[in-house]
Amino acid sequence: MIEKVADNWRLRGQRYRLEGEVCPHCGAVIFPPRDICPECGKPAKEPKPLSGRGEVYSFSTVYSPPEGFEAYVPYTVALVKLEEGPMVTAQLTDVAPDEVEIGMKVEMVTRKLRARGEEGTIIYGYKFRPML
Amino acid sequence: MRKVAIIGIGQTKVGEHWSLGIRDLALQASLAALRDANLEKVDALYVGNMMSGEITGQEHLGALVADALGLRGVEAMKIEAACASGSAALRVGTLAVASGMADLVLVVGVEKMLDTSGRETTSALAMAADAEYEVSQGVSFVALNALLMRRYMHEYGWKREDFANFAVVAHENAMNNPNAMFHLRITPEKYAKAPMIATPVGLLDASPVSDGAAAVVLAPADYARTLSPAPVLIRASAVATAPVAVHDRKDPLALEAARLSARKAYEAAGVGPEAIDFFELHDAFTIMSALSLEAAGFAERGRGVALAVEGEITRTGRIPIATMGGLKARGHPVGATGMYQVVEAALQLRGLAGANQIPNARLGMTQNIGGSGATIITHILERMV
Numbered sequence: 210m211i212e213k214v215a216d217n218w219r220l221r222g223q224r225y226r227l228e229g230e231v232c233p234h235c236g237a238v239i240f241p242p243r244d245i246c247p248e249c250g251k252p253a254k255e256p257k258p259l260s261g262r263g264e265v266y267s268f269s270t271v272y273s274p275p276e277g278f279e280a281y282v283p284y285t286v287a288l289v290k291l292e293e294g295p296m297v298t299a300q301l302t303d304v305a306p307d308e309v310e311i312g313m314k315v316e317m318v319t320r321k322l323r324a325r326g327e328e329g330t331i332i333y334g335y336k337f338r339p340m341l
Numbered sequence: 342m343r344k345v346a347i348i349g350i351g352q353t354k355v356g357e358h359w360s361l362g363i364r365d366l367a368l369q370a371s372l373a374a375l376r377d378a379n380l381e382k383v384d385a386l387y388v389g390n391m392m393s394g395e396i397t398g399q400e401h402l403g404a405l406v407a408d409a410l411g412l413r414g415v416e417a418m419k420i421e422a423a424c425a426s427g428s429a430a431l432r433v434g435t436l437a438v439a440s441g442m443a444d445l446v447l448v449v450g451v452e453k454m455l456d457t458s459g460r461e462t463t464s465a466l467a468m469a470a471d472a473e474y475e476v477s478q479g480v481s482f483v484a485l486n487a488l489l490m491r492r493y494m495h496e497y498g499w500k501r502e503d504f505a506n507f508a509v510v511a512h513e514n515a516m517n518n519p520n521a522m523f524h525l526r527i528t529p530e531k532y533a534k535a536p537m538i539a540t541p542v543g544l545l546d547a548s549p550v551s552d553g554a555a556a557v558v559l560a561p562a563d564y565a566r567t568l569s570p571a572p573v574l575i576r577a578s579a580v581a582t583a584p585v586a587v588h589d590r591k592d593p594l595a596l597e598a599a600r601l602s603a604r605k606a607y608e609a610a611g612v613g614p615e616a617i618d619f620f621e622l623h624d625a626f627t628i629m630s631a632l633s634l635e636a637a638g639f640a641e642r643g644r645g646v647a648l649a650v651e652g653e654i655t656r657t658g659r660i661p662i663a664t665m666g667g668l669k670a671r672g673h674p675v676g677a678t679g680m681y682q683v684v685e686a687a688l689q690l691r692g693l694a695g696a697n698q699i700p701n702a703r704l705g706m707t708q709n710i711g712g713s714g715a716t717i718i719t720h721i722l723e724r725m726v
């Protein structure tokens with residue numbers, strides 16, 4: 210299922226700026242934002258843009274993609290542990306699959322995620338590339 | 342609360358059912374279970390299913406299947422919890438009988454996955470993951486398991502080929518299960534050479550998409566013996582959840598919901614892992630078998646794969662798993678899988694597992710996983726006669 214244009218608009222802060230939250234009660238940094246701190250359970254709505262720097266926790270090169278990603282095969286997805294603490298799922302870019310390793314330092318860039326969404330629009334979002 | 346027993350079981354063959362729709366599959370398994378229980382009517386029907394809307398364009402399965410069965414007017418609804426939908430339906434049926442709100446309950450798990458293209462099915466399966474923050478990035482369901490497998494190999498020093506026995510043993514056990522999708526032995530060499538789906542997950546790490554349905558009839562344990570010659574007691578039924586997205590879990594390799602649901606089930610049954618004679622676990626991917634064995638207390642952390650390497654998961658090993666072929670070789674019709682696990686466990690506990698019978702099996706455990714580990718449902722079943 211290709212996501213709707215409205216989803217992408219609603220999530221623009223996260224998709225383009227990696228906007229998270231910080232908990233005013235315990236200081237936990239939260240991404241994606243969820244308004245209730247997963248650490249202490251109290252309300253946490255204070256926005257906090259993240260640095261976009263982190264390291265590869267794990268990765269996989271995909272040969273059999275879901276609908277909408279056929280044109281990019283093979284591509285590499287990763288769990289990136291951000292330096293502020295949260296983990297994020299994203300594609301790696303500007304790196305060959307066999308050059309990726311766990312622990313590799315990466316940084317966020319804005320790239321095209323899919324050529325066409327439901328209404329023919331181009332969907333942009335975060336990917337991570339090796340730290341320059 | 343009343344104790345609950347299984348008094349009838351039924352299943353269709355798992356595989357590609359071109360000639361049967363989702364209603365027909367549910368009907369066949371349900372009729373078999375009702376026949377086994379010697380019943381025509383029940384008080385309620387719960388249908389476990391994940392993706393009928395997306396794949397076949399049909400929702401509202403509760404009323405649909407009740408009508409097909411001629412159960413006019415009966416309470417009926419669909420229960421969904423991704424790949425754990427089958428066990429979730431059993432859980433609801435168990436609650437209904439245990440509470441006294443119903444006496445006789447039919448539970449059927451059903452899924453039809455092979456009417457669509459592989460890509461469409463891949464996308465439907467991905468709906469078990471976080472749409473906004475996982476699937477949007479191009480992560481398939483296989484890739485999520487691949488991320489866990491790669492990290493596991495990195496942290497504990499295992500190689501890909503160390504996982505081979507999970508697949509080899511499942512295929513061996515399926516040879517004697519007439520309802521299994523595959524009757525095909527595989528070797529570690531064949532496992533090693535299988536093409537990659539999402540590195541390091543290869544084709545033989547993954548369970549197949551399948552069509553199938555399996556069903557049970559539940560009754561209060563107090564009079565189960567008057568209804569069935571070989572009832573099976575549900576000693577424990579436990580559900581636990583974790584964040585849907587892998588990246589939202591504090592410790593992705595801990596499979597926290599499996600640990601929690603197994604612990605709740607052990608407490609309810611008053612036993613520990615050492616008392617379990619066999620374990621029908623959720624081997625959708627080889628990495629899930631390793632993580633489940635650890636979370637359910639059969640292996641220390643990072644040592645689940647050792648049970649496969651050392652042959653302890655075979656029918657004569659310390660903890661037999663996938664005794665009728667598991668998800669890997671019996672097949673994985675997602676919303677039906679939890680019910681296949683329970684039907685197969687009941688066969689073992691009735692002594693009707695044929696060439697795959699675990700001698701003197703008294704306590705069996707099933708564990709059904711929704712998504713990459715977000716909903717995990719554990720049942721402990723006991724022989725009553």
Ligand SMILES: [Zn+2]
Binds near residue numbers: 234247248
């Ligand atoms: Zn907090």
